[in-house]
Amino acid sequence: MSGSGHGQTMRITLKVWRQDNPSDKGGFQVVDVPGVSPEMSFLEMLDVVNGRLTESGDRPIVFDHDCREGICGSCGVIINGVAHGPERGTATCQLHMRKFSDGDTIAVEPWRAAAFPVIRDLAVDRSAFDRIVEAGGYISAPTGSAIDANMIPIPKPVADASMDAAQCIGCGACVAACPNSAAQLFTSAKLAHLNLMPQGQPERWARTEAMVETMEQFFGSCTNHGECQDACPKEISVDFIAMMNRDYVKSKRKNRQLLSQSI
Amino acid sequence: MTTTGYLDGKVPTGPIDEKWTSHKFNLKLVNPANKRKYDIIVVGTGLAGASAAASLGELGYNVKVFTFHDSPRRAHSIAAQGGINAAKNYKNDGDSVYRLFYDTVKGGDFRAREGNVYRLAEVSVDIIDQCAAQGVPFAREYSGLLDNRSFGGAQVSRTFYARGQTGQQLLLGAYQALARQVHAGSCTLYNRTEMLDLVVKDGKACGIVVRDLLTGEISRHSAHAVVLATGGYGNVFYLSTNAKGSNTTATWRAHKKGAFFANPCYTQIHPTCIPASDDFQSKLTLMSESLRNDGRIWVPKNPNDTRPAHQIPDEDRDYYLERRYPAFGNLVPRDVASRNSKTQVDEGRGVGPIKNGVYLDFGDSIDRLGRDVIEERYGNLFQMYERITDEDPYKMPMRIYPAVHYTMGGLWVDYNLMSNLPGLYVLGEANFSDHGANRLGASALMQGLADGYFVLPYTIGDYLAGMLGEKPVSTDDPVFAESENEVRDQIRRLLSVNGTRPVDSLYRELGVDIVWEHCGMARNQAGLTQAISDIRSLRDEFWTNVKITDQSESLNTSLEKALRVADFFEMAELMCKDALDREESCGGHFREEYQTEDGEALRNDDRFAYAAAWEWTGESGQQRLNKEELTFEYVKLAQRSYK
Ligand SMILES: Cc1cc2nc3c(=O)[nH]c(=O)nc-3n(C[C@H](O)[C@H](O)[C@H](O)COP(=O)(O)OP(=O)(O)OC[C@H]3O[C@@H](n4cnc5c(N)ncnc54)[C@H](O)[C@@H]3O)c2cc1C
Ligand code: FES
Numbered sequence: 035m036s037g038s039g040h041g042q043t044m045r046i047t048l049k050v051w052r053q054d055n056p057s058d059k060g061g062f063q064v065v066d067v068p069g070v071s072p073e074m075s076f077l078e079m080l081d082v083v084n085g086r087l088t089e090s091g092d093r094p095i096v097f098d099h100d101c102r103e104g105i106c107g108s109c110g111v112i113i114n115g116v117a118h119g120p121e122r123g124t125a126t127c128q129l130h131m132r133k134f135s136d137g138d139t140i141a142v143e144p145w146r147a148a149a150f151p152v153i154r155d156l157a158v159d160r161s162a163f164d165r166i167v168e169a170g171g172y173i174s175a176p177t178g179s180a181i182d183a184n185m186i187p188i189p190k191p192v193a194d195a196s197m198d199a200a201q202c203i204g205c206g207a208c209v210a211a212c213p214n215s216a217a218q219l220f221t222s223a224k225l226a227h228l229n230l231m232p233q234g235q236p237e238r239w240a241r242t243e244a245m246v247e248t249m250e251q252f253f254g255s256c257t258n259h260g261e262c263q264d265a266c267p268k269e270i271s272v273d274f275i276a277m278m279n280r281d282y283v284k285s286k287r288k289n290r291q292l293l294s295q296s297i
Numbered sequence: 298m299t300t301t302g303y304l305d306g307k308v309p310t311g312p313i314d315e316k317w318t319s320h321k322f323n324l325k326l327v328n329p330a331n332k333r334k335y336d337i338i339v340v341g342t343g344l345a346g347a348s349a350a351a352s353l354g355e356l357g358y359n360v361k362v363f364t365f366h367d368s369p370r371r372a373h374s375i376a377a378q379g380g381i382n383a384a385k386n387y388k389n390d391g392d393s394v395y396r397l398f399y400d401t402v403k404g405g406d407f408r409a410r411e412g413n414v415y416r417l418a419e420v421s422v423d424i425i426d427q428c429a430a431q432g433v434p435f436a437r438e439y440s441g442l443l444d445n446r447s448f449g450g451a452q453v454s455r456t457f458y459a460r461g462q463t464g465q466q467l468l469l470g471a472y473q474a475l476a477r478q479v480h481a482g483s484c485t486l487y488n489r490t491e492m493l494d495l496v497v498k499d500g501k502a503c504g505i506v507v508r509d510l511l512t513g514e515i516s517r518h519s520a521h522a523v524v525l526a527t528g529g530y531g532n533v534f535y536l537s538t539n540a541k542g543s544n545t546t547a548t549w550r551a552h553k554k555g556a557f558f559a560n561p562c563y564t565q566i567h568p569t570c571i572p573a574s575d576d577f578q579s580k581l582t583l584m585s586e587s588l589r590n591d592g593r594i595w596v597p598k599n600p601n602d603t604r605p606a607h608q609i610p611d612e613d614r615d616y617y618l619e620r621r622y623p624a625f626g627n628l629v630p631r632d633v634a635s636r637n638s639k640t641q642v643d644e645g646r647g648v649g650p651i652k653n654g655v656y657l658d659f660g661d662s663i664d665r666l667g668r669d670v671i672e673e674r675y676g677n678l679f680q681m682y683e684r685i686t687d688e689d690p691y692k693m694p695m696r697i698y699p700a701v702h703y704t705m706g707g708l709w710v711d712y713n714l715m716s717n718l719p720g721l722y723v724l725g726e727a728n729f730s731d732h733g734a735n736r737l738g739a740s741a742l743m744q745g746l747a748d749g750y751f752v753l754p755y756t757i758g759d760y761l762a763g764m765l766g767e768k769p770v771s772t773d774d775p776v777f778a779e780s781e782n783e784v785r786d787q788i789r790r791l792l793s794v795n796g797t798r799p800v801d802s803l804y805r806e807l808g809v810d811i812v813w814e815h816c817g818m819a820r821n822q823a824g825l826t827q828a829i830s831d832i833r834s835l836r837d838e839f840w841t842n843v844k845i846t847d848q849s850e851s852l853n854t855s856l857e858k859a860l861r862v863a864d865f866f867e868m869a870e871l872m873c874k875d876a877l878d879r880e881e882s883c884g885g886h887f888r889e890e891y892q893t894e895d896g897e898a899l900r901n902d903d904r905f906a907y908a909a910a911w912e913w914t915g916e917s918g919q920q921r922l923n924k925e926e927l928t929f930e931y932v933k934l935a936q937r938s939y940k
Contacts, residue, residue, distance in 0.1 A: 054851070071575060072687075077579065078578070084799075085801060085802065087846070088844055088845075088846050088855070089799060094854070094855055096852050096853075096854050099541060100366070100371055100541055101375065101376045101541075102540070102541060102579065102582075105462065105465055106371045106375045106376065124684065128681075128684055130684070130687070153511060153851070153852050154851055157852055159367070164369075164370075164488075168476040168477070171473055172431070172432075172473035173430070173432040175427070175430035175432075176355045177474075177754065178750075178751075179430070180423070180426035180427045180429065181426065182426055183425045183430075183435075186430075187440065188441050190437045190438065190441065193434055193441075196434045197459060197460060200459075201460075201465075203465075204370055227432065233429070234432055
C-alpha cells in the first residue's frame with residue numbers, strides 16, 4: 035500500500051469523554067489531532083488517535099464498533115450534541131471526516147440515558163433492548179414446525195412496511211436523542227415488524243402488552259418530540275409509534291377478553 | 298514431517314438422496330424428559346450459533362450461550378447483503394435439490410464432501426419455511442409470494458432476499474428465537490464474554506474458559522458438549538470485509554487442544570469491494586456481486602493516462618474480462634475476476650489516486666436502460682459507495698478492487714458436524730465442511746442455518762444419548778485449572794511486554810504486508826516460504842515489543858485485540874504452510890506454478906483430492922497432516938472453463 039495521504043489533511047481538536055468505569059465521574063479530554071485525512075471515517079480518525087495515545091503511553095479511548103458498515107448497531111456516539119453526528123441517516127461508522135473542516139473542535143460523548151449506563155469512555159450498556167425483545171419480540175415458531183413458505187402469501191405493501199420497520203439496527207440513537215430517553219421508536223419498530231405480518235397475529239396482543247410494559251420498566255415516556263426519527267440511521271418513521279400506541283390500548287382489552295375466554 | 302494420518306468423514310452409506318434420511322433414523326435419541334439433564338455450551342450467536350442454541354433450547358436441553366458482542370444480534374452475520382439460496386424451484390426454472398448440490402460441488406472446485414453438500418441442498422428448502430414462519434420479511438412479488446433473484450453464476454433463480462439486508466433479517470429471526478428461549482429459561486446468555494480456551498479431558502471436549510470483558514474475570518464452564526459457531530478467520534489479512542471483531546481465537550484455541558484445522562489456505566477474495574484509500578484504512582466494504590450484471594470492468598490501455606474516466610474514449614480502454622473471456626465476460630466467477638484485477642494493478646494499470654483499483658462502469662447501462670432502472674436496481678449500493686468515496690457512480694465509474702471476504706477452511710468436522718474431539722461440534726463459517734475450495738454466493742447463510750436449525754439438533758443427541766446419567770466434568774477438575782492458568786499466564790505476559798508498537802501496527806504488518814502479499818490472491822513457493830519466516834520474526838517482535846498501555850481489568854479493547862492477534866500470528870503460519878503443501882491450484886487457492894497456458898487454475902486430482910486436516914503437535918508451524926480422501930461418485934471431476 036502506498037505512503038501517507040494523497041490530499042489535504044486537516045487539524046482538529048477532539049474533546050472526548052473519558053470515564054474509567056461506571057461509577058467514575060468522568061470528564062472531557064482535549065486532544066489535538068493533526069493530519070486528519072478527509073477520506074477517513076470517523077472511527078478511523080479515532081483509531082489514529084488511539085494509536086498516538088498508545089505510543090505516548092496514554093490509555094486508548096474505548097468505543098464500541100464492529101461492522102463499520104452501518105448495520106450491526108454497535109457504534110454510536112454523540113458528536114457535537116447530535117446522536118451519530120451531522121449526516122442524516124448515517125451511523126457513526128459511516129460518517130466521514132470530509133463532513134468536518136480544518137480547525138474544527140469536535141465534542142464526542144457516549145449515549146446519555148439512565149437505561150444505558152456508561153461502561154467506559156464512549157461505550158454504554160444497551161442490554162435493556164435485549165430485555166424488551168425477550169419479553170415478546172418474536173413469533174413462536176419452533177424449529178421444524180413451519181409450513182411451506184408460500185402457503186402464507188403476504189401482500190407486497192404489507193411485507194414492505196414490515197421490512198421498513200425491521201431495518202432497525204438497535205443502536206440506541208433514538209433513546210440518546212430523546213429528551214426523555216424513551217425507547218418508543220425501537221420498541222414500536224420491532225412491534226410493527228411482527229404485528230404487521232399474518233404470522234404475527236396470534237401473539238399480537240400479548241406481545242404488545244409485554245414489550246411495552248417491559249420498555250416502561252427501563253425507559254422514560256414519550257412526549258412526541260420526534261427527535262428519535264431524526265437521529266435514526268435507518269430513518270425509521272415515528273408513525274410506527276402511533277401504531278404501537280393504538281395496539282397497546284387495544285391489547286389491554288383483548289388480552290383480558292382472551293383470558294376470560296380461557297377460564 | 299511426521300507420517301500422514303487418514304481421517305474418515307463418516308458419511309453414511311447408501312444412495313446420496315437417502316443418506317440423511319436413513320442416518321436420522323439410525324441416530325440415537327434422547328428421551329424428551331431426559332433432555333434437561335444435559336448441559337450444552339454454544340459459543341457464538343451468529344446465524345449458526347443463534348439458530349443452534351434456540352433449537353436446542355426448544356428441545357429442552359440446558360443451553361449456555363456465549364458471545365463477545367454486547368448483544369447476540371450484533372454478530373457478523375448481520376452484515377450479509379445479497380441473499381440465501383434454497384432449492385425451492387418456486388420459479389419453475391429447472392432448479393432442484395440435485396442441481397443445487399451439483400452447483401455447490403462444482404463451484405467448490407471438487408474439494409468438498411459430496412454427502413454433506415447433498416444434505417445442505419436438501420435442508421435448504423426447510424430453512425426458507427422456518428424463516429418465513431418466524432416473520433423474516435423476505436422480498437415478495439405483487440402476488441404476495443416470495444421473490445427470488447439470481448446470483449453468482451447460477452443458471453437458476455434460487456436466491457431469497459430481504460432488500461440488501463438479508464443477513465440482518467435472518468439473524469434477527471434467529472436472535473428472536475433465541476430471545477424466546479432466554480425468556481423461557483432454557484438458554485442462559487453470557488454476552489460480552491469471550492471464550493479463551495477449550496477444556497478437554499480424556500480426549501473429550503468438556504467445557505470452556507472465558508473472560509468477562511466488562512470485569513476481566515476469568516471463569517470456567519463445563520458441559521456435556523461444546524458447540525463452536527464462532528465464524529471465519531478472514532481478519533488474519535487485517536483488511537477484509539469482515540466485521541472488525543471477527544477472529545479465530547475460539548477455533549484456534551480448540552485446535553491447540555487437539556481439534557484438527559482443515560484447509561486453512563482456502564480463502565475467498567471477493568472481486569467487487571471499494572479499494573483502500575490509504576494506510577489508515579481499517580476495513581474494506583463489499584459492493585454486492587450483483588453489480589457485475591450491469592457494470593463493465595475496464596482499465597485505461599495506457600497506464601499513464603491521466604484523463605478522468607469519462608473522457609477516455611472506448612478505443613483507449615481495455616475491457617479485459619470481455620476480451621479474455623468472451624463467453625462469460627464480466628460475469629466470470631469470483632476467483633477469476635479477482636485475479637484479473639490484481640494483474641492489471643500489479644502491471645501498473647490501476648486507477649484512482651493510489652492506482653489500486655479498476656473501473657466498474659455503468660455508463661453503457663445507464664444509456665441503454667435509463668438512470669431510473671439502474672437506480673432501482675442498485676440505488677442503495679450507489680449511495681453507500683458515494684458516502685465512502687465522495688464520488689457519484691452515476692457520473693464516474695466506480696473503482697473496485699478485490700478483498701478478503703470469506704474463509705472456506707475451518708475446524709475439521711465429520712458428517713455429524715463433530716470434530717475429531719468427541720463432544721466438540723463446529724458450525725457455520727467456523728467449520729470447513731461444505732464449500733470445498735470456493736464458496737458460491739448466497740451459500741454461507743444457507744449453511745449456517747442448515748447446521749444450526751436442521752443438522753446439529755439431530756446429530757448431537759446421538760452423542761449425548763451415550764452419556765445418560767453422567768454429570769459434566771467438574772470445573773474443579775485439574776484440566777480446568779490448567780486451562781485457566783494458561784489463559785491467565787498469557788494475559789499477564791501480554792500486559793507485561795511494555796514495548797513500543799501498538800497492537801494495530803504489528804497486526805497491519807502481519808495481515809497486509811505478509812499474509813495478503815504472499816498468501817492472498819496468488820501464491821508461490823518462494824513467497825510462501827518467505828512469508829513463513831517473516832511471520833515467525835514478526836511474531837517474536839509481537840511478543841517482545843507490543844505496547845498495551847491499558848492495564849485495567851474492565852472493558853479493555855487493546856487487550857482483547859492483542860489476545861486475538863496473538864492467535865492470528867500462529868494461524869497465519871499454518872495457512873501459509875497449508876498453501877505451500879497444496880501443490881495445485883483450486884478455487885480460492887491459486888498457486889502460480891500450477892496454471893493452464895491461459896492462466897487458469899490447474900487442479901491435481903491425483904495428488905490432492907483430499908481435505909488437509911492439520912493436527913497441533915505442540916509448536917506453531919509443526920502441525921502434522923491428516924488426510925480425508927474425497928471421492929466423487931455423483932459429480933464428475935472436470936476442469937472448470939469460462940471462455
Ligand atoms: C460483507 C459480507 C457480506 C456477505 N453476504 C453474504 C450473502 O449475501 N450471502 C451469504 O450466504 N453469505 C454472505 N456472507 C458470508 C456470511 O455472512 C458469513 O459467512 C456468515 O454469516 C457466518 O455466520 P456464522 O454464524 O458462522 O458466524 P458469525 O456471524 O461470524 O458469528 C460469530 C459469533 O461468534 C461469536 N464469537 C466468536 N469468537 C468468540 C469467542 N472467542 N468467544 C465468544 N464468542 C465468540 C461472535 O460474538 C458471534 O456471535 C457475507 C459476508 C460478508 C463479510
Ligand atoms: S459499527 Fe456496525 S453500525 Fe457502526
